[in-house]
Amino acid sequence: MTATPLTSNQGAARAGDKIFSGAALAAGCLILAVLFGVALFLVVQAIPALTAPAAEIQGGEGFFAYIWPIVIGTLIAAAIALVIATPISIGVALFISHFAPRRLAAGLGYVVDLLAAIPSVIYGAWGAAFLAKEISPAYNWLAANMAWLPIFQGPASATGKTILTAGIVLSVMVLPIITSLSREIFLQTPKLHEEAALALGATRWEMIKMSVLPFARPGIISAVMLGLGRALGETMAVALVLSSGALTASLIQSGNQTIAAEIALNFPEASGLKVSTLIAAGLVLFVITLAVNMIARWIITRHKEFSGAN
Amino acid sequence: MSKRIDVKDLNVYYGDFLAVEDVTINIEAKSVTAFIGPSGCGKSTFLRTLNRMHEVLPGARVEGEVLLDGDNLYGPGVDPVTVRSQIGMVFQRPNPFPTMSIRDNVLAGVKLNNKKISKGEADVLVERSLKGANLWNEVKDRLEKPGSGLSGGQQQRLCIARAIAVEPQVILMDEPCSALDPISTLAIEDLINELKDQYTVVIVTHNMQQAARVSDRTAFFNIAGTGKPGKLIEVGDTHTIFSNPSQKATEDYVSGRFG
Numbered sequence: 228m229t230a231t232p233l234t235s236n237q238g239a240a241r242a243g244d245k246i247f248s249g250a251a252l253a254a255g256c257l258i259l260a261v262l263f264g265v266a267l268f269l270v271v272q273a274i275p276a277l278t279a280p281a282a283e284i285q286g287g288e289g290f291f292a293y294i295w296p297i298v299i300g301t302l303i304a305a306a307i308a309l310v311i312a313t314p315i316s317i318g319v320a321l322f323i324s325h326f327a328p329r330r331l332a333a334g335l336g337y338v339v340d341l342l343a344a345i346p347s348v349i350y351g352a353w354g355a356a357f358l359a360k361e362i363s364p365a366y367n368w369l370a371a372n373m374a375w376l377p378i379f380q381g382p383a384s385a386t387g388k389t390i391l392t393a394g395i396v397l398s399v400m401v402l403p404i405i406t407s408l409s410r411e412i413f414l415q416t417p418k419l420h421e422e423a424a425l426a427l428g429a430t431r432w433e434m435i436k437m438s439v440l441p442f443a444r445p446g447i448i449s450a451v452m453l454g455l456g457r458a459l460g461e462t463m464a465v466a467l468v469l470s471s472g473a474l475t476a477s478l479i480q481s482g483n484q485t486i487a488a489e490i491a492l493n494f495p496e497a498s499g500l501k502v503s504t505l506i507a508a509g510l511v512l513f514v515i516t517l518a519v520n521m522i523a524r525w526i527i528t529r530h531k532e533f534s535g536a537n
Numbered sequence: 538m539s540k541r542i543d544v545k546d547l548n549v550y551y552g553d554f555l556a557v558e559d560v561t562i563n564i565e566a567k568s569v570t571a572f573i574g575p576s577g578c579g580k581s582t583f584l585r586t587l588n589r590m591h592e593v594l595p596g597a598r599v600e601g602e603v604l605l606d607g608d609n610l611y612g613p614g615v616d617p618v619t620v621r622s623q624i625g626m627v628f629q630r631p632n633p634f635p636t637m638s639i640r641d642n643v644l645a646g647v648k649l650n651n652k653k654i655s656k657g658e659a660d661v662l663v664e665r666s667l668k669g670a671n672l673w674n675e676v677k678d679r680l681e682k683p684g685s686g687l688s689g690g691q692q693q694r695l696c697i698a699r700a701i702a703v704e705p706q707v708i709l710m711d712e713p714c715s716a717l718d719p720i721s722t723l724a725i726e727d728l729i730n731e732l733k734d735q736y737t738v739v740i741v742t743h744n745m746q747q748a749a750r751v752s753d754r755t756a757f758f759n760i761a762g763t764g765k766p767g768k769l770i771e772v773g774d775t776h777t778i779f780s781n782p783s784q785k786a787t788e789d790y791v792s793g794r795f796g
Contacts, residue, residue, distance in 0.1 A: 329595070417632075419628065419630060419632040420632055420634060420635070421593075422590065422593060422626075422628060422632070423628065423632040423633075423634065423696070423699075424634075424645070425590065425593060425621060426588065426590055426621055426625065426626035426628075426700075427621065427622070427625070427645060427646035427649060427699065427700070427703060428618050428619070428621040428622025428623075428646060428649055428650070428703065429618070429621075429646075429649050430618050430649075430650075433649055433650075437634060437645060438634060441634065441635075441636035441637075442635070442636070444636070
């Protein structure tokens with residue numbers, strides 16, 4: 228037997244490594260290039276709108292006056308969606324992962340995943356044709372009894388096509404994302420930590436509070452942020468459901484608009500500076516989404532020491 | 538603050554599979570009882586039935602009685618949550634709650650069931666429990682740091698502190714040293730020796746020297762073959778089991794002539 232010299236380069240074996248690392252590097256660079264390309268496109272195309280004289284922008288008071296009501300509208304719609312969807316999603320995910328009998332859990336998980344497969348235009352049609360009509364009595368009640376809260380100021384929209392309806396439709400759309408991601412995280416909770424809680428005399432709910440939720444916290448935040456990304460960017464459902472208009476504080480009157488729906492509704496007939504204005508609106512949406520993701524990252528890393536990863 | 542356990546004719550099943558057959562054993566209060574035996578003989582499974590932790594696994598059930606000072610743990614209306622708050626457990630791998638500080642880890646069991654505790658009482662309890670687990674001097678300056686930052690042996694002692702903070706009647710230990718280095722193991726063994734002044738301790742171990750060092754009484758479990766149920770072969774004073782066992786199987790196992 229001859230010893231293999233240490234210096235021999237076994238070319239065949241190393242080639243695979245090189246190809247793989249090259250491919251991985253290329254894929255990584257491609258992502259950055261695409262992101263950079265999109266950002267560059269948005270900025271370049273948006274410049275005319277940002278530099279144009281105020282009177283030429285839609286509304287006649289400059290880009291800022293045009294954009295901020297729809298930024299607020301976008302944030303309101305997304306916030307409503309998350310406020311409704313997050314607790315329900317976490318509850319459903321916990322039920323599937325820790326409470327339901329195994330067979331029921333599998334079926335339920337499948338149904339939730341199915342919700343994610345429904346195209347957004349169908350949610351929009353459902354919201355506009357069914358939910359808006361059915362929910363308007365509730366809005367009348369809110370206007371009659373809760374009007375001391377500015378967000379429930381009457382008179383309620385007769386059609387029910389309000390930002391609140393849009394937010395509810397959005398919440399149904401983000402629910403499957405948050406649920407299925409949270410469920411995956413809950414299932415990954417180490418048995419060791421669950422048993423630690425149970426052995427101390429914890430009830431099942433206490434066990435979930437002590438071991439499952441702390442373990443899943445960063446995962447839940449990521450899931451909610453993904454849901455937020457969808458809620459911020461969702462176009463079709465909002466465009467169909469919302470009877471848009473000027474920014475109003477009341478959630479049960481028609482009015483308000485979101486960036487994505489504004490772009491979708493106006494883009495086909497736009498030309499010249501109007502196109503630029505809409506693309507600038509898209510840039511703002513892009514920046515908001517980016518900021519949301521960075522804040523989420525920051526929240527997750529802030530608690531790294533206690534994350535269980537060490 | 539310690540109670541004895543008497544087990545009568547206990548069978549443990551996983552679904553239809555009989556995992557442990559017909560165990561009858563008396564575990565004395567304020568003593569250390571060790572369970573030894575080959576892998577898969579059901580000693581860990583049996584240990585878990587002593588605080589109903591086996592119920593965590595789907596399909597696991599028992600027949601027979603486990604009496605804690607005469608009260609049947611499997612009697613009608615007995616809540617496993619109450620059982621576990623009286624019979625604490627320490628696991629094979631140290632499992633402090635990673636998101637909690639050292640202090641909160643010790644208090645984790647005390648704060649259960651909505652019990653309120655003042656900060657002063659909590660401070661006293663944390664110090665007493667950590668001293669009881671021989672960990673106080675090592676961590677007293679970093680109680681607010683995460684428990685997961687400690688070494689493996691320290692983490693295991695933290696888990697023991699967490700278990701004794703709720704003042705249980707019995708402490709079960711499932712191979713508590715198998716993931717630790719020899720020095721940490723020694724620290725835990727010393728601790729077990731001190732714990733038996735106050736608590737009833739039951740320990741499962743793969744290490745026969747450990748059983749000989751720490752226990753007053755030893756129970757030997759064995760299994761006839763794969764798919765057969767585990768059985769309690771014999772139980773007696775540790776000295777007798779290791780020097781003059783009454784069963785041939787026990788002698789073969791403790792003298793290393795097993796199998």
